[in-house]
Structure formats: structure tokens, C-alpha cells
Amino acid sequence: xxxxxxxxxxxxxxxxxxxxxxxxxxxxxxxxxxxxxxxxxxxxxxxxxxxxxxxxxxxxxxxxxxxxxxxxxxxxxxxxxxxxxxxxxxxxxxxxxxxxxxxxxxxxxxxxxxxxxxxxxxxxxxxxxxxxxxxxxxxxxxxxxxxxxxxxxxxxxxxxxxxxxxxxxxxxxxxxxxxxxxxxxxxxxxxxxxxxxxxxxxxxxxxxxxxxxxxxxxxxxxxxxxxxxxxxxxxxxxxxxxxxxxxxxxxxxxxxxxxxxxxxxxxxxxxxxxxxxxxxxxxxxxxxxxxxxxxxxxxxxxxxxxxxxxxxxxxxxxxxxxxxxxxxxxxxxxxxxxxxxxxxxxxxxxxxxxxxxxxxxxxxxxxxxxxxxxxxxxxxxxxxxxxxxxxxxxxxxxxxxxxxxxxxxxxxxxxxxxxxxxxxxxxxxxxxxxxxxxxxxxxxxxxxxxxxxxxxxxxxxxxxxxxxxxxxxxxxxxxxxxxxxxxxxxxxxxxxxxxxxxxxxxxxxxxxxxxxxxxxxxxxxxxxxxxxxxxxxxxxxxxxxxxxxxxxxxxxxxxxxxxxxxxxxxxxxxxxxxxxxxxxxxxxxxxxxxxxxxxxxxxxxxxxxxxxxxxxxxxxxxxxxxxxxxxxxxxxxxxxxxxxxxxxxxxxxxxxxxxxxxxxxxxxxxxxxxxxxxxx
Amino acid sequence: xxxxxxxxxxxxxxxxxxxxxxxxxxxxxxxxxxxxxxxxxxxxxxxxxxxxxxxxxxxxxxxxxxxxxxxxxxxxxxxxxxxxxxxxxxxxxxxxxxxxxxxxxxxxxxxxxxxxxxxxxxxxxxxxxxxxxxxxxxxxxxxxxxxxxxxxxxxx
Amino acid sequence: xxxxxxxxxxxxxxxxxxxxxxxxxxxxxxxxxxxxxxxxxxxxxxxxxxxxxxxxxxxxxxxxxxxxxxxxxxxxxxxxxxxxxxxxxxxxxxxxxxxxxxxxxxxxxxxxxxxxxxxxx
Numbered sequence: 001x002x003x004x005x006x007x008x009x010x011x012x013x014x015x016x017x018x019x020x021x022x023x024x025x026x027x028x029x030x031x032x033x034x035x036x037x038x039x040x041x042x043x044x045x046x047x048x049x050x051x052x053x054x055x056x057x058x059x060x061x062x063x064x065x066x067x068x069x070x071x072x073x074x075x076x077x078x079x080x081x082x083x084x085x086x087x088x089x090x091x092x093x094x095x096x097x098x099x100x101x102x103x104x105x106x107x108x109x110x111x112x113x114x115x116x117x118x119x120x121x122x123x124x125x126x127x128x129x130x131x132x133x134x135x136x137x138x139x140x141x142x143x144x145x146x147x148x149x150x151x152x153x154x155x156x157x158x159x160x161x162x163x164x165x166x167x168x169x170x171x172x173x174x175x176x177x178x179x180x181x182x183x184x185x186x187x188x189x190x191x192x193x194x195x196x197x198x199x200x201x202x203x204x205x206x207x208x209x210x211x212x213x214x215x216x217x218x219x220x221x222x223x224x225x226x227x228x229x230x231x232x233x234x235x236x237x238x239x240x241x242x243x244x245x246x247x248x249x250x251x252x253x254x255x256x257x258x259x260x261x262x263x264x265x266x267x268x269x270x271x272x273x274x275x276x277x278x279x280x281x282x283x284x285x286x287x288x289x290x291x292x293x294x295x296x297x298x299x300x301x302x303x304x305x306x307x308x309x310x311x312x313x314x315x316x317x318x319x320x321x322x323x324x325x326x327x328x329x330x331x332x333x334x335x336x337x338x339x340x341x342x343x344x345x346x347x348x349x350x351x352x353x354x355x356x357x358x359x360x361x362x363x364x365x366x367x368x369x370x371x372x373x374x375x376x377x378x379x380x381x382x383x384x385x386x387x388x389x390x391x392x393x394x395x396x397x398x399x400x401x402x403x404x405x406x407x408x409x410x411x412x413x414x415x416x417x418x419x420x421x422x423x424x425x426x427x428x429x430x431x432x433x434x435x436x437x438x439x440x441x442x443x444x445x446x447x448x449x450x451x452x453x454x455x456x457x458x459x460x461x462x463x464x465x466x467x468x469x470x471x472x473x474x475x476x477x478x479x480x481x482x483x484x485x486x487x488x489x490x491x492x493x494x495x496x497x498x499x500x501x502x503x504x505x506x507x508x509x510x511x512x513x514x515x516x517x518x519x520x521x522x523x524x525x526x527x528x529x530x531x532x533x534x535x536x537x538x539x540x541x542x543x544x545x546x547x548x549x550x551x552x553x554x555x556x557x558x559x560x561x562x563x564x565x566x567x568x569x570x571x572x573x574x575x576x577x578x579x580x581x582x583x584x585x586x587x588x589x590x591x592x593x594x595x596x597x598x599x600x601x602x603x604x605x606x607x608x609x610x611x612x613x614x615x616x617x618x619x620x621x622x623x624x625x626x627x628x629x630x631x632x633x634x635x636x637x638x639x640x641x642x643x644x645x646x647x648x649x650x651x652x653x654x655x656x657x658x659x660x661x662x663x664x665x666x667x668x669x670x671x672x673x674x675x676x677x678x679x680x
Numbered sequence: 681x682x683x684x685x686x687x688x689x690x691x692x693x694x695x696x697x698x699x700x701x702x703x704x705x706x707x708x709x710x711x712x713x714x715x716x717x718x719x720x721x722x723x724x725x726x727x728x729x730x731x732x733x734x735x736x737x738x739x740x741x742x743x744x745x746x747x748x749x750x751x752x753x754x755x756x757x758x759x760x761x762x763x764x765x766x767x768x769x770x771x772x773x774x775x776x777x778x779x780x781x782x783x784x785x786x787x788x789x790x791x792x793x794x795x796x797x798x799x800x801x802x803x804x805x806x807x808x809x810x811x812x813x814x815x816x817x818x819x820x821x822x823x824x825x826x827x828x829x830x831x832x833x834x835x836x
Numbered sequence: 837x838x839x840x841x842x843x844x845x846x847x848x849x850x851x852x853x854x855x856x857x858x859x860x861x862x863x864x865x866x867x868x869x870x871x872x873x874x875x876x877x878x879x880x881x882x883x884x885x886x887x888x889x890x891x892x893x894x895x896x897x898x899x900x901x902x903x904x905x906x907x908x909x910x911x912x913x914x915x916x917x918x919x920x921x922x923x924x925x926x927x928x929x930x931x932x933x934x935x936x937x938x939x940x941x942x943x944x945x946x947x948x949x950x951x952x953x954x955x956x957x
């Protein structure tokens with residue numbers, strides 16, 4: 001193997017190992033929660049096995065021998081149900097951590113030494129797999145898992161044939177129960193198509209098997225199938241459910257619909273691995289294409305007017321809309337490649353929650369919803385750390401100790417939920433707990449103590465504004481300093497990180513009931529629809545998602561539209577009074593004109609009217625940053641009211657207005673507007 | 681061997697003095713007229729605006745203002761020198777580009793204090809070449825956050 | 837009419853045991869075989885309703901004998917009698933057409949129940 005090949009293989013190995021370790025970790029959590037489950041153990045086994053294989057062929061002996069021992073334990077677990085105990089779970093957890101560590105060493109090109117710690121681990125494994133493992137009865141998973149797709153297929157099949165779920169509980173037969181299952185399986189096999197069994201691969205199971213189930217699709221009726229079954233066992237030892245009853249009542253105990261990914265990972269659709277850099281490069285090129293496309297559209301406007309008789313020009317004019325279409329489609333396809341389900345980061349949380357709840361002595365149940373919601377991969381990566389912080393906070397500060405919870409009439413076990421969903425052009429990720437909630441009075445007191453607000457201000461603040469205080473730099477309500485939530489840095493960092501992604505953080509909390517923190521993120525950052533406007537010869541883009549309406553202002557309607565309240569100009573729009581920002585004033589570019597256009601926009605329910613000289617039209621824009629020197633924390637600093645830049649059809653740069661930033665900056669420097677006299 | 685290390689300097693005029701930058705730092709030179717600079721409101725005073733450099737947005741800074749020199753307005757000789765440092769690009773406006781000068785590294789001396797009107801922080805040395813004094817700029821320092829305070833003061 | 841049974845086992849104790857149990861429940865024993873060869877001959881001669889067939893026997897084992905019998909008479913009803921741990925053999929037998937199996941040591945009720953089920957099918 002040449003060096004180059006080796007590097008390539010190593011990269012692949014590291015990538016795969018990462019995924020395998022994640023799946024294994026998830027499997028342990030599931031085993032811990034649900035007890036022994038054949039399917040989970042099988043998957044776990046497969047992952048350990050393939051990691052062993054690839055580590056072995058790469059010459060990483062420590063990883064290979066550790067996974068080998070894990071495999072043995074799992075195999076034992078498969079063959080002797082009921083032996084899973086906490087020690088085993090802990091040992092498996094430690095092994096995963098050790099494997100992660102070993103993997104990192106490989107990544108850092110460090111020698112993968114077999115240290116005493118690993119020897120000790122291997123020894124503990126061997127103790128378990130040695131013949132004298134204790135036997136302890138545990139509940140078995142009686143459910144047969146069907147993917148949504150299988151569910152759908154079966155529903156269709158049931159139209160023509162009969163689908164039955166047969167559940168067996170062996171009472172009389174105590175010896176070689178699996179042979180009874182085999183006999184029944186074998187007899188039924190000839191009567192129709194056996195879709196699935198619980199446990200899976202029923203025909204291969206040996207030993208005790210007090211319960212099993214078979215899902216069959218057959219032309220025979222219920223009675224006939226019953227007769228065949230009764231050749232092997234008695235009536236009271238089995239139940240038969242037709243498909244129509246499967247989704248309700250008793251059958252539900254034995255059959256469950258699950259997400260595709262849960263049911264079987266290795267049966268996933270065809271896919272290839274692509275380096276994210278290549279996708280980014282593709283994205284950049286598509287961005288360029290979109291710019292050129294806009295340029296073409298602009299040129300074609302010029303051609304249209306003065307080339308009615310030129311057939312070539314006409315042909316060009318017919319081609320350009322198609323290029324427009326293709327470029328848009330291409331853009332969407334590339335965006336789609338970058339999309340990743342949020343479940344890919346959610347799955348890292350069970351472990352974290354487990355660790356934190358152990359450390360804090362709190363009992364926490366973690367729930368998920370919307371794991372399939374997709375988000376741009378880059379954004380997703382950036383969101384992980386803030387989410388970790390929020391989840392830590394929820395357990396550390398939100399969830400109460402079990403006895404406290406019970407005293408308050410709650411379940412001893414608290415709940416933390418990670419939810420995700422799409423809301424128009426935004427993706428919302430919520431961290432919700434049913435803990436103590438946030439004490440508004442405490443926050444006020446704290447903010448006063450830290451001089452974040454003045455007393456008078458604090459009195460006037462509404463609920464929302466008070467909650468927002470916890471995201472101010474230097475604020476912390478944590479009474480104890482610990483290694484879980486750090487020293488009260490955090491919420492401000494969370495907010496900064498999310499705002500850097502063009503997102504927002506929303507907090508709602510009910511004392512005694514719990515807290516919900518929502519991270520609202522743009523679906524994608526790269527290309528958006530925007531309204532182009534002009535002021536003092538400069539073009540600006542305003543994202544359409546922030547615009548409600550545009551209105552022309554002239555001498556006739558000016559006095560109706562624009563009023564002055566307390567020295568500030570406002571616009572009356574749909575019976576709302578909204579502040580007016582004249583772009584020239586805001587940007588300190590000289591006096592604003594009286595005639596032009598009002599762009600009514602708003603973010604998060606806060607409205608603003610922006611006065612500009614001209615509206616140029618809508619356009620697709622590629623969102624770019626202001627470069628390496630302009631912006632928050634960069635050499636030349638932040639530019640208030642500007643969130644980025646885009647490139648116009650003519651190759652020049654247009655700045656993108658940041659409505660939210662303008663509102664903020666406007667609020668802070670309220671005098672800016674009062675100072676300007678309105679004359680033109 | 682006796683052979684001295686050669687250095688190529690792109691030299692230019694700014695407020696009556698001659699400056700040079702290492703050619704390896706120069707990405708390209710553009711006429712001011714041929715590019716449209718987009719004004720960036722409320723940016724530091726020396727920031728002329730931003731331009732599109734093959735798809736990336738880069739700032740153009742008025743070098744005279746950056747150095748705090750009293751400089752005349754731009755004309756048709758005005759050029760933008762796009763320099764790069766650590767893969768970051770920035771355009772610098774100068775009054776006129778002179779030539780590319782081949783000098784031996786040893787002719788470059790430590791800048792004596794008070795040699796120029798500009799802060800010695802921006803200067804890496806003085807090239808004494810055929811009775812010409814060329815002030816060699818330190819691009820790295822020009823693009824470094826040394827004078828944050830000063831920058832924000834000049835933010836109007 | 838009582839069912840006619842052929843009992844095949846190499847251990848005379850087992851044959852006696854089975855014979856006692858079955859006769860007490862009204863079954864008719866039409867023959868006792870001590871190995872696979874005998875089993876085939878006795879089957880051909882007596883055409884029993886059901887055969888209890890031990891697996892491990894000298895000369896020809898129960899599995900091979902059962903296969904031969906099924907080959908001769910696809911309707912033949914053979915119940916395998918096996919010791920614990922012979923899953924592999926039982927599986928093979930089931931796949932080759934054995935109708936059911938009994939595990940040694942057996943209880944009287946279990947044998948009767950199993951044979952009745954097989955005969956009813």
C-alpha cells in the first residue's frame with residue numbers, strides 16, 4: 001500500500017469508525033433503557049464486528065482486540081438472554097470511550113499503544129464471557145418493528161391477500177422451545193410469505209424462546225392458518241391478529257411502526273461519501289453561476305428593447321429563461337446535498353444527558369421529535385455547541401432534584417425534549433424542560449446587581465425583555481459554580497453564536513412548569529430572494545423574507561403616511577404605528593429625500609418602515625460576507641445595519657441590509673433620528 | 681558564494697513619498713476607474729468601500745488616510761494595489777505606481793525613527809537605492825489589529 | 837379405531853416405556869424397530885399411522901430412515917424423539933418432512949398430545 005493509499009484508507013477508516021462508534025453508543029443507551037433487545041444487540045454486534053475488521057486490516061491492534069472482546073460479550077448476550085446487567089453496560093460504555101480515545105490517537109498519528117487500562121478492560125470482558133456468568137431473567141422485547149415503508153406495503157398486500165400477525169406464548173413446552181418455533185415457521189412457510197418475525201431470523205434461534213411472533217401474508221384464511229399452527233401447539237398458546245386489527249388494541253403490544261433509520265441502518269439507500277469541501281466548492285461555483293444568470297437576465301432586458309428584428313438575439317432571449325431555470329434547479333439540488341437531518345446531532349445527546357444526570361443526581365428522560373428536519377450542514381455543526389449548553393442548563397438549572405419534584409407534585413423523573421421543525425423559511429430547534437422555570441424576580445435582581453439595567457428600566461420591562469437579560473454578557477443566575485454549566489458564561493455566547501448564523505434565540509418560561517428555549521435559524525444562508533433598493537446612488541439588497549410591503553411616498557400622501565410622535569417619525573401601516581428609518585439618516589449619508597418608497601419590514605414581530613429613494617425590483621442574491629476585515633470582531637469592525645454583501649449582475653458589490661440589526665442599533669442610539677431634521 | 685538575496689519591490693507614490701511592497705505580497709494592480717467601489721456606510725473613515733474580486737468581497741482602504749497623511753484627491757493615475765497576507769486580500773489605493781525595483785536584501789536598512797511621516801509600525805525598512813529612499817511597507821502590520829482603539833475612534 | 841404406531845429406538849428401555857404409555861391410552865403398537873434399517877422394513881410391512889423415531893441409532897440413524905420413509909410414502913407421519921441439544925438434527929428432520937418432535941426425557945401427556953396433533957393433521 002503506497003503512502004497515498006494508506007492515507008486514503010486511514011481517512012475512510014476514521015470516518016467510518018466515527019459513525020460506528022456513534023451507533024454503538026446509541027445502542028448501549030437503548031439497551032440501558034429498554035433492556036435486552038435482539039435487534040439492538042445485533043446492530044451493536046455488527047458495528048463492533050466491522051470496526052474490528054477494518055481496525056485489524058489497518059493494523060490497529062488495540063482497537064481490534066477491544067472490539068473483539070465486545071463482540072464476544074454481545075454474542076453471549078445474544079445466546080443467553082437475561083444476563084445483561086449494569087456492570088456490562090458500564091463496561092461497554094467505558095470501552096466506547098476507550099475506542100474513541102484510540103481513534104483520536106490514530107487521527108493525531110500517535111502510536112496506538114496497548115496500555116494497562118486496555119489490558120484491564122480486556123480482562124473484565126473475559127470475566128464476563130467466561131462460563132460462569134450469572135443468569136437472571138429479564139423481560140424480552142416482544143415487539144415486531146416495521147418501517148413506515150413496510151407498513152405501507154403490507155396495507156396494500158392486505159387488499160388482495162390476508163396479512164396475519166401470529167403471536168406465540170409457549171406454556172406447555174419447556175424444552176427446546178426454539179424448535180417449536182422452527183416447526184411452526186417451517187409449516188407456515190409453505191402457506192404463504194413470511195414477512196417478518198420476532199425475534200428476527202426466528203429460524204436460526206436456538207434454546208429458550210417463550211415468546212415469538214410471525215407476520216405472514218397468505219391466501220389462506222384465519223381458520224386454516226390456525227389449524228396449521230395447532231398441529232404444533234395448543235389453542236391457548238397463540239393469538240392470531242388480522243391486519244385490520246394490527247394498529248389498535250392488543251396487537252399494538254406486539255407490533256410497532258418505526259422510523260426507517262431505526263429499523264435497519266445497513267439497508268439504507270445507495271449513497272456515496274463526498275468530502276464536504278467538494279460540496280462547498282460546488283456551492284461556490286453554483287453561486288457564481290447564479291450571479292452570471294442574473295447578469296444575463298439584465299443584459300437580455302437591454303437586448304429586448306432594440307433587437308426585435310435580429311433572429312439571433314431572439315434565440316438568445318429564448319435561451320436565457322431556460323438557463324435561469326436550470327441555474328435555480330441546480331442551486332436547489334446542491335443545497336439539498338448540504339442538508340442534513342438534525343437527528344445527526346441529536347443522537348449525540350443521550351450520552352451527554354446520561355452523564356449530566358448522573359453527576360447531578362437528577363433523573364432525566366430525554367425525548368426527541370423532528371429528527372428528520374433538515375438543515376444546512378455548516379449551520380448544523382455550529383449549532384451543536386450552543387445546544388449542548390442549553391441542554392446542560394436545562395438539567396443543571398431547570399430540572400429539580402427528584403425529591404423536590406415529587407414535593408411539587410411532579411414525576412420524580414424530569415423531562416428534557418429536543419424538538420425540531422420547519423417554520424416557513426426558518427428551522428426551529430427547541431430545548432424544552434419541565435423543570436423549575438426561570439424566576440423573573442431573581443433575574444431582575446441579578447441584572448440590577450450587575451448593573452445591566454437601571455431600577456426604573458427594570459420596573460417597566462415586560463416579561464420577554466426580562467428573560468432576554470439572561471443572554472446579556474456577564475449575567476449568570478447559577479448559584480453554584482460547577483464543571484457542568486461553567487461560570488455563567490454561556491447564554492450570551494449561545495446568543496452570539498446563533499446570531500452569527502443569522503439566527504435568533506427565543507426564551508419562554510413558566511415558573512414551576514419549565515422553560516423552552518428556541519433557536520430559530522434560516523433554512524440556508526447561501527442564496528435568498530431579495531428586494532433591491534437604491535439610496536444616494538448605492539444599491540442595497542433587503543431579504544424578501546423580512547419585507548411585508550412597499551409603498552410609494554410622494555407629496556400627496558406623505559402627510560397621511562408619515563407622522564411625528566414624540567419627535568420621532570412613524571408610519572401608520574394597517575393601523576399599526578411603526579418607527580420610520582430613513583436610510584440616508586441611518587447611514588449618515590446626508591439628508592433624506594421626501595419622495596421615494598417605504599419598505600415595510602419586520603423581524604420577530606418588530607416592525608420598521610425604511611425610506612429609500614427607489615425600488616429596483618426583486619432578485620435572487622448570493623449572500624456573501626463582507627470579507628476578512630469588515631464585521632464583528634474583525635479588524636475594521638462591525639458595520640451597523642449591514643449583514644453581508646452580494647454581487648450584482650454588473651459585477652459590483654451591493655450591501656445587504658440587516659433589518660434586525662437596524663432595529664437594534666436604532667433602539668440603542670435613539671437620538672440618531674431626533675437629531676436629523678427632516679428637510680430636503 | 682557571495683550571491684545576495686534579491687528582493688523585488690513594487691514601488692509607488694503616496695503623498696509625495698516613494699513606498700515599496702514585496703512583489704510576493706502583491707496580488708494584482710487595478711486602475712481605480714476600472715472597478716466600481718461600493719461605499720460602505722459607517723465604516724472606518726479610511727475604508728473606501730468594497731469590491732468584487734472574482735466572487736469574493738474585499739475592502740479597499742485609502743492608504744493615505746490609513747497612515748494619517750494629508751493626501752490629495754484621486755485622479756487617473758490612482759491605482760489599487762491588491763495585496764494578500766495569509767490568504768486574506770485587501771486593496772490599497774495609491775497615487776501612482778512607479779515600477780518594479782530589483783534590490784539586494786542588504787540595501788534595506790532598519791528604519792531610523794522619524795524618517796517618514798507615517799508610523800514606523802507600518803514600515804519594515806528603508807531601501808537606499810541609487811540615491812532614492814524607498815520606504816518598504818510591512819503588509820502584515822498594516823493588516824494587523826494593533827490600533828483597534830485608533831480605528832474605532834475614526835469611525836466617526 | 838385406535839391409531840397404529842411404529843416405535844423405533846435402539847434402547848429397549850425407551851421402547852418399553854413408549855409402548856406402555858401408548859398402549860395405556862389405546863394406541864396399537866404394530867412393531868418395534870431397533871435401528872433405521874428395521875424401521876424402513878417395518879414401515880413397509882405394517883403401514884402405521886404414525887412413527888416415533890429416535891435420532892441416534894446404530895446402522896442407520898433416525899434422520900436417514902425418516903427421509904427414506906417419506907420418500908416411499910410422502911404422507912408418512914413421523915415424530916422425532918430426541919435428546920436435549922439435538923437442535924440441528926431436529927431442524928434437518930423438520931425440513932425433510934418430520935411432523936413434530938418429542939424431547940427425552942418425556943412426560944406421558946406430552947407424547948399423547950403430540951401424537952394426537954400429528955394424527956389430526
